[in-house]
Amino acid sequence: xxxxxxxxxxxxxxxxxxxxxxxxxxxxxxxxxxxxxxxxxxxxxxxxxxxxxxxxxxxxxxxxxxxxxxxxxxxxxxxxxxxxxxxxxxxxxxxxxxxxxxxxxxxxxxxxxxxxxxxxxxxxxxxxxxxxxxxxxxxxxxxxxxxxxxxxxxxxxxxxxxxxxxxxxxxxxxxxxxxxxxxxxxxxxxxxxxxxxxxxxxxxxxxxxxxxxxxxxxxxxxxxxxxxxxxxxxxxxxxxxxxxxxxxxxxxxxxxxxxxxxxxxxxxxxxxxxxxxxxxxxxxxxxxxxxxxxxxxxxxxxxxxxxxxxxxxxxxxxxxxxxxxxxxxxxxxxxxxxxxxxxxxxxxxxxxxxxxxxxxxxxxxxxxxxxxxxxxxxxxxxxxxxxxxxxxxxxxxxxxxxxxxxxxxxxxxxxxxxxxxxxxxxxxxxxxxxxxxxxxx
Numbered sequence: 001x002x003x004x005x006x007x008x009x010x011x012x013x014x015x016x017x018x019x020x021x022x023x024x025x026x027x028x029x030x031x032x033x034x035x036x037x038x039x040x041x042x043x044x045x046x047x048x049x050x051x052x053x054x055x056x057x058x059x060x061x062x063x064x065x066x067x068x069x070x071x072x073x074x075x076x077x078x079x080x081x082x083x084x085x086x087x088x089x090x091x092x093x094x095x096x097x098x099x100x101x102x103x104x105x106x107x108x109x110x111x112x113x114x115x116x117x118x119x120x121x122x123x124x125x126x127x128x129x130x131x132x133x134x135x136x137x138x139x140x141x142x143x144x145x146x147x148x149x150x151x152x153x154x155x156x157x158x159x160x161x162x163x164x165x166x167x168x169x170x171x172x173x174x175x176x177x178x179x180x181x182x183x184x185x186x187x188x189x190x191x192x193x194x195x196x197x198x199x200x201x202x203x204x205x206x207x208x209x210x211x212x213x214x215x216x217x218x219x220x221x222x223x224x225x226x227x228x229x230x231x232x233x234x235x236x237x238x239x240x241x242x243x244x245x246x247x248x249x250x251x252x253x254x255x256x257x258x259x260x261x262x263x264x265x266x267x268x269x270x271x272x273x274x275x276x277x278x279x280x281x282x283x284x285x286x287x288x289x290x291x292x293x294x295x296x297x298x299x300x301x302x303x304x305x306x307x308x309x310x311x312x313x314x315x316x317x318x319x320x321x322x323x324x325x326x327x328x329x330x331x332x333x334x335x336x337x338x339x340x341x342x343x344x345x346x347x348x349x350x351x352x353x354x355x356x357x358x359x360x361x362x363x364x365x366x367x368x369x370x371x372x373x374x375x376x377x378x379x380x381x382x383x384x385x386x387x388x389x390x391x392x393x394x395x396x397x398x399x400x401x402x403x404x405x406x407x408x409x410x411x412x413x414x415x416x417x418x419x420x421x422x423x424x425x426x427x428x429x430x431x432x433x434x435x436x437x438x439x440x441x
Contacts, residue, residue: 048184
């Protein structure tokens with residue numbers, strides 16, 4: 001007589017439930033630690049753009065130096081599609097864990113290196129060249145990290161909680177941004193502008209390099225995802241698996257390129273670019289602009305977690321379309337209110353409103369992207385398409401924002417950039433198939 005093994009309500013054998021639950025906890029921590037360090041570094045660079053521009057470029061023209069600094073910020077994103085392709089192929093062939101270990105090592109090294117670079121005054125043109133090399137290394141690692149961590153979390157999630165687990169990805173990014181903003185704002189407040197320009201700007205980068213070994217050890221403890229193990233053990237079958245809808249890699253990659261545009265624009269305009277925008281056009285002090293960004297980032301992370309949970313109930317498209325609609329309708333009036341001589345408290349509140357809308361989009365983003373692709377080709381397709389759009393609409397968002405304002409002479413032109421992102425993302429989301437309640441391919 002055959003005895004059927006007892007199962008949990010989710011269909012997992014009872015004997016395997018505890019190890020899998022423990023594996024999920026380790027997976028969340030392991031995936032999160034890399035995201036925290038990656039976005040800590042990217043945030044610090046963006047917030048110190050004004051200082052970096054003076055130190056690594058010819059500072060006789062302040063606007064040109066600032067544009068050059070944001071262009072180098074964008075260079076890191078130019079390398080992201082390359083990293084997405086290479087590390088995506090690696091992760092689909094050898095597993096999510098080896099890919100995440102590789103990206104973390106690259107992130108750690110490049111972060112510490114920036115803090116040690118000599119400036120333009122010391123070595124001339126070699127200074128910005130070395131800065132570009134470090135940014136390229138960061139870009140390659142970040143290109144694999146985003147899709148690798150998102151795939152890792154969603155593949156470990158229980159079927160009915162993929163949205164919530166996926167939302168931990170942007171939440172970890174927010175923690176990294178909070179640390180970056182908090183450390184930068186704290187140092188700026190404590191040291192003052194002169195000391196920050198002289199030597200204090202190096203401290204945040206060096207701190208990131210010093211804590212990296214701890215994160216690497218944590219990531220070594222994670223286990224490979226059950227979904228990848230199952231896909232690796234299954235025989236290769238052409239086309240879609242039995243019972244799954246027809247799959248087109250080209251269509252999936254086009255959608256994965258188009259529908260995340262809004263969050264790239266919102267993230268890099270209202271987090272990375274905002275400290276510069278706030279000081280130049282809103283009359284905020286450097287400290288106030290940075291602390292406003294800290295508050296906005298915290299709200300964005302909380303909003304993302306709530307959205308991820310809601311997307312498990314109401315679907316990914318509902319949350320994504322709501323964020324697109326709110327951005328389209330509110331971008332112009334909210335930015336106009338910021339520019340209309342608003343006091344600092346009102347500016348912070350409006351800044352937080354944009355962050356909450358972005359969190360609404362981000363919460364459903366990771367799971368929607370992961371669910372677009374089958375496990376066997378997920379990292380390659382996701383990382384390539386996502387990083388291409390991130391390069392165009394995210395990495396160069398501060399540059400585009402600065403250029404728009406310089407070209408029109410009107411800071412309100414920033415609103416049209418946001419509205420463009422909302423329209424493009426909204427149209428792509430309408431073409432998405434709802435996958436919240438489908439089995440992961």
